[in-house]
Amino acid sequence: MVPLAWYLILSAILFCLGVLGFLIKRNIITIFMSIELMLNAVNLTFVAFANYWNQHAVAVSDKIVPLSGQVFVFFVMVVAAAEAAVGLAIIIAVFRTRETLNVDRVNLLKL
């Protein structure tokens, strides 16, 4: 049995990688991938906590639904998929007009 903490540490590492990638990379597609990384890091914590609760649920409360953590992962995946669809569409639109994927060049809203 792998302890809960290990999952959480892995998740934190993945999340931090995602944040760093978001901050450092300039290519918008890489940034997008970093976002997915962060989302999936969160998903990992959800699953880990859900499993943890399954084992200790009775001890804490009988009102906790055992699968709620896993269900949230699906929610996140659906939202991520929708977001990816919209995001990629925007990226394509931006690329068509600006002919670049560098986010530093896409700054027309700046004063």
Added chain:
Amino acid sequence: MTDTLHLWVIPLLPLAGAAINGLFGRRFNNAVVSAVALLSTAASFAYALWAITQALHMGLPYNRSVATWITAGSFSAPFGFYLDQLSIVMVLVVTGVGFLIHVYSVGYMAHEGGFYRFFAYLNLFMFFMLTLVLANNYLLMFVGWEGVGLASYLLIGFFFLKDSAADAGKKAFIVNRIGDFAFLIGMFLLIKHFGTLNFDGVFKAVSGMPVEAGWGLLTIIALCLMVGATGKSAQVPLYVWLPDAMEGPTPVSALIHAATMVTAGIYMIARSNAIFSRSPHALEVVAIIGCITAIFAATMGMAQTDIKRVLAYSTVSQLGYMFLACGVAAYSAGIFHLMTHAFFKALLFLGAGSVIHALGGEQDMRRMGGLWKKIPWTHAVMLTATLAIAGIPPFAGFFSKDEILGQVFSSPHGSKVLWVIGVITAGLTSFYMFRLYFMTFHGELRLGKVDIGEEAHATTAPAHAGHGAAAHSHGHGDDPAHGHGGVHESPWVMLGPLVVLAIGSIVAGWVGIPAFMHGSNNFGQFLAPVIKSGAPTSPTAMEHVSEAAGQPREEQPENPGEEWALASTSVVVALIGLLIAWYLYKKRPELPARITARMHGIYLTVLHKYYIDEGYGLLFVKPLLALSTVVFWRGVDQGIIDGLVNGAGSASKGIGGELRRMQSGNIRSYAAWVALGGAAVIAYMIWMGVGK
């Protein structure tokens, strides 16, 4: 006989006229406007007559509150009306003379623009003036007091396109405000110490108080009221607005600035005689102010060349006499002079208006002359009025002025010095009035050929150029039938009131023929209840004031010989003034120029009205203007108030400008902010410990 007299009808009738003319008059033609104005005034006069006869049967004073106006704790001020001998005199003067002046105005204003506006204002004035004299408490009186000030402002500035007229209106208003301020303080003191402003309440409370030897409460109240009166009645030091008020149409000068409104201060003092009689110091101040005003204004009147300004200064001077009378506790003499003055001064102004009308708007006496053949009626009535104001018996002014001078001489409050000044003033009055008369009606007509270039007069030339312009704005010059060429007598609608007033100027004095001339001084006896009820009655007071506090003259130990001497002195002085004027302006018209040339400095000083206006400008107006500009405008208004508003704006702009840097448009910086924020939240949660 009805129980209640509905006195509120008297002021409300002119108000109705003012409302009709003011709201709808623009669409009426002149005939309808004048019908409305005249009918409302005439109805008011008639109703006043009826009410007075009823009231005389019912017994005076009649005091009835129609409705409650203000109630605050134990204090209340009603819409109440008060009719006693004093208000009877005032109401009759206001409505009677007012009606005559309305009639005159129909003719005088016929060629002016804003006919309906003029009559609406005039009726509005009547409303406020009647409210003033009929009110049964100081507060309602103050409403009328302020209201006549408003009407006066509107009418002085009637030719509002002319800067000088608009300025004169503002000046009148502002100077009056100074007096009103003191009046208000006096009222607050009355409320504080007596808890009421009703006349009967206040006077009842006062009647239990002894005469003040020093500077007590009553003295302070009396002085506050007096300052109010100096503003309204154009006394030193607040008289400066009245000569400028002559910018208004002439009937306005007659009605407001001679016959009625300016006497409001005298009325107020006479009404408050219970307070004044208990304060010898206040009386003394009133007498001195009146005396200074009388002689001061008379000397200024001697050098004026504008016919209306001469009359204005003479009004100030005569009001000084009334103040003097009140100041020696001879209130009935003051009111007597008020009444006779209303007749002959209204007549003088209207006559002057008739002269101005005849000459197509000319107001400078140096361009007049020899008019007596051309406008005989105007000449006759002007002569009557001049004789009346100069104090030549048996005209009205003689009796009232003699009454005042006699009281000043013999009253315990009076003094010989004041009497001497009063007599000198009578001589000066006679001189400048006959100067006006001879310059206007005798010699030869100097229209259009006057030596304005003369050195002494050169300084006033611009002012008179202004009057020349005024002539055109008066509209007479534009009218083909009223060209400058044809000097013509005024129409009968103007002459009728003049004749009635002339009769009044002759006979009005006969109601107060003093005892030593085998008269009965009916007027003094008529007013005696008002004044006696206010006279001090406590034993200590009796010793030195009761005699003076307005008991009719014949009740005092009199010396007929002394009275005769006093009366003949003033007549002789008046005749001397007449003779000097005749010699200088009729017999040897070239002399005045030589005299003024010799006494150049004095003449210029008098001509410039002792530089009082300039002095006030230097002492009060300029510093106030500087204070307002530097401190209140630039400092408080622009600095603090605008500064706060602008500061709030620029502060948020500055903060926004700094905060704007966060929104760089750089996605990664946004992400960094989010990450930092998240990290901060997590750090906080770890540090505080979650869920404990």
